[in-house]
Amino acid sequence: MSGAAFLTAVRDALPDLRLLTDPAETEGYRFDETPYLDPGRPLGVAFPTSTADVQAIVRLAAQHRVPLVPRGAGSGLSGGANAVEGGLTVVMTGMDRILEVDPENLCAVVQPGVINAALGRAAAEHGLFYAPDPASFEWCTIGGNLAENSGGLRCVKYGVTRDAVLGLEVVLADGAVIRTGGKNVKDVLGYDLSHVFIGSEGTLGIITEAILRLLPMPPPKLTLLAFFATVRQAGQAVADITRQGVIPVTLELMDGFTIRAVDSVLRLGLDSEAGAMLMVESDAGGDAAAAELDLVAAACHRASATSVTRAADAQEADWLREARRKAHWSLEQAGVARMDDVGVPRSHVPEMLAAIERVSAAHSMRIGVFGHAGDGNLHPTYVMDRDDPTAGARIDAARSDIYAAALALGGTVSGEHGTGVAKLGYLEAQRGPDAVRAMRAIKDALDPLGILNPGKVLA
Numbered sequence: 001m002s003g004a005a006f007l008t009a010v011r012d013a014l015p016d017l018r019l020l021t022d023p024a025e026t027e028g029y030r031f032d033e034t035p036y037l038d039p040g041r042p043l044g045v046a047f048p049t050s051t052a053d054v055q056a057i058v059r060l061a062a063q064h065r066v067p068l069v070p071r072g073a074g075s076g077l078s079g080g081a082n083a084v085e086g087g088l089t090v091v092m093t094g095m096d097r098i099l100e101v102d103p104e105n106l107c108a109v110v111q112p113g114v115i116n117a118a119l120g121r122a123a124a125e126h127g128l129f130y131a132p133d134p135a136s137f138e139w140c141t142i143g144g145n146l147a148e149n150s151g152g153l154r155c156v157k158y159g160v161t162r163d164a165v166l167g168l169e170v171v172l173a174d175g176a177v178i179r180t181g182g183k184n185v186k187d188v189l190g191y192d193l194s195h196v197f198i199g200s201e202g203t204l205g206i207i208t209e210a211i212l213r214l215l216p217m218p219p220p221k222l223t224l225l226a227f228f229a230t231v232r233q234a235g236q237a238v239a240d241i242t243r244q245g246v247i248p249v250t251l252e253l254m255d256g257f258t259i260r261a262v263d264s265v266l267r268l269g270l271d272s273e274a275g276a277m278l279m280v281e282s283d284a285g286g287d288a289a290a291a292e293l294d295l296v297a298a299a300c301h302r303a304s305a306t307s308v309t310r311a312a313d314a315q316e317a318d319w320l321r322e323a324r325r326k327a328h329w330s331l332e333q334a335g336v337a338r339m340d341d342v343g344v345p346r347s348h349v350p351e352m353l354a355a356i357e358r359v360s361a362a363h364s365m366r367i368g369v370f371g372h373a374g375d376g377n378l379h380p381t382y383v384m385d386r387d388d389p390t391a392g393a394r395i396d397a398a399r400s401d402i403y404a405a406a407l408a409l410g411g412t413v414s415g416e417h418g419t420g421v422a423k424l425g426y427l428e429a430q431r432g433p434d435a436v437r438a439m440r441a442i443k444d445a446l447d448p449l450g451i452l453n454p455g456k457v458l459a
């Protein structure tokens with residue numbers, strides 16, 4: 001069946017649907033934040049506004065065997081939302097209503113196009129708190145967060161997106177609509193389907209609603225900043241903090257290269273001579289927060305920190321958080337910056353940082369490192385000259401050495417950005433053939449025609 005017949009059928013079934021087909025208009029929806037992954041050219045881009053719209057699109061796609069690519073804000077870093085050749089990209093940002101904030105049950109019911117930060121603000125109006133906060137929180141969507149099982153700057157204490165999910169509404173590949181949970185805190189009937197769809201990157205179903213756990217708003221944060229002569233010393237402090245059982249809300253790292261890149265654009269007066277910096281925050285409140293940061297400060301001193309200070313006030317703490325969130329963008333000002341994503345057990349953060357330094361030297365390549373060190377999740381970022389024609393091949397060689405080092409330490413080649421297209425080649429190396437066979441069985445059972453985001457997660 002032809003793509004043209006499919007588009008006609010969609011227009012007939014949903015005359016009010018916004019549907020772009022002009023390549024000049026669809027171009028902006030071909031890429032997420034990984035344009036180097038060479039996405040396909042889509043048939044069109046659709047903007048459903050209801051579950052019924054999504055259901056109708058999926059049914060017609062199944063009938064016409066047209067691939068569908070669910071898409072949120074397109075901030076992904078593994079190519080999950082990149083267009084598929086001859087497919088329809090289904091942009092969920094029109095389904096952006098917060099349907100309910102329920103203080104009695106400490107939860108919210110939202111559509112998938114809600115921006116993460118908007119949910120945070122809506123919860124705050126009720127004195128509540130939505131914990132998962134990717135650094136892209138001002139523009140990424142809850143649907144994208146769920147599909148990637150995203151992390152963020154508060155995971156050390158509050159966990160990742162999956163830890164905030166009570167239930168989902170999902171449109172399956174045959175157009176059926178299912179609910180995987182509800183407002184019950186405890187609910188163990190049958191298989192736990194929420195966790196099948198969380199992190200499935202749009203390959204198993206399209207999420208059309210979510211019931212998310214909220215928490216009472218924690219007290220204001222206290223923020224500590226520590227500088228070190230070397231990145232390994234900062235890593236030792238991270239391992240020491242974890243070993244002591246201290247669980248701050250945030251424990252973020254930036255290496256010297258990243259500190260200088262951030263400071264050259266934001267001009268915050270960070271120590272540009274330093275080899276690394278840790279930003280540590282406690283939301284334990286009052287004396288408890290001060291005591292927590294005292295333990296953190298002691299660990300930093302034991303690791304030979306050159307300075308340990310507290311943010312003077314809330315505004316200074318906001319600037320520091322903003323500095324960390326702008327790390328990738330700041331490195332982009334220094335060249336073509338490609339952010340990677342590896343994770344190791346927290347005790348191995350020092351060895352992983354040392355391995356990244358070795359890879360940087362061996363490949364004569366600038367690699368900035370920042371990330372959620374308290375989760376063992378680091379973002380080595382390859383910074384290449386804009387006119388280097390060999391950049392892609394050189395990055396591939398370096399990243400494969402970095403992944404080998406992470407795996408040798410019992411780590412992962414993706415802590416939070418997902419498999420998408422970027423990590424396809426590494427899935428079996430980390431999980432093993434039998435685990436990949438089990439994943440394929442799930443994919444085949446839920447999407448036998450292979451229409452949902454084909455070529456992502458599983459080759």
Ligand SMILES: Cc1cc2nc3c(=O)[nH]c(=O)nc-3n(C[C@H](O)[C@H](O)[C@H](O)COP(=O)(O)OP(=O)(O)OC[C@H]3O[C@@H](n4cnc5c(N)ncnc54)[C@H](O)[C@@H]3O)c2cc1C
Nearest residue numbers: 072073074075076080135141143144145147150151202207
């Ligand atoms: C500067 C920057 C900082 C970042 N910081 C972090 C961070 O701290 N932590 C982190 O984890 N990530 C981070 N990311 C990556 C990215 O923001 C997250 O993966 C985010 O969750 C993607 O959301 P999105 O709405 O942009 O999704 P998209 O990029 O549009 O899509 C991501 C995936 O979700 C699928 N999808 C989207 N909506 C649905 C739906 N409704 N149903 C089913 N599948 C769907 C898509 O098919 C795709 O596979 C960062 C990215 C950037 C650019």
